[in-house]
Amino acid sequence: MCSIALxxxxxxxxxTATPNADALHSLYQSxxxxxxAVTGDRNAQQLSPEQQTLLSQWARLDERGRELVLTLMxxxxxxxxxxxxx
Numbered sequence: 614m615c616s617i618a619l620x621x622x623x624x625x626x627x628x629t630a631t632p633n634a635d636a637l638h639s640l641y642q643s644x645x646x647x648x649x650a651v652t653g654d655r656n657a658q659q660l661s662p663e664q665q666t667l668l669s670q671w672a673r674l675d676e677r678g679r680e681l682v683l684t685l686m687x688x689x690x691x692x693x694x695x696x697x698x699x
Contacts, residue, residue: 615643
C-alpha cells in the first residue's frame with residue numbers, strides 16, 4: 614500500500630505513535646483521506662454523491678451487516694478477477 618511498515622501502521626491505529634509529515638504524505642499518496650485520518654471529518658467535496666450515499670448507509674449498518682457487505686464485495690471482486698484473461 615505505502616512505504617509504512619505494517620507494524621508502524623498498527624502503532625498509529627493503537628494510538629501509541631503518531632505519524633510524521635512524511636508518513637502522512639505516504640498515506641495520502643496511497644489514497645488515504647488524511648483529513649479523515651487526523652480529524653475524523655470527511656471532506657465531502659472529494660466524494661461523489663454515490664460515495665457519500667455509500668458511506669452514509671455503511672454508518673447505519675451493525676457489525677453483522679458490515680461483515681455481510683464486505684464479504685459480498687470481496688466475493689464479487691474475486692469473481693471479476695477470475696473472469697479476466699490471464
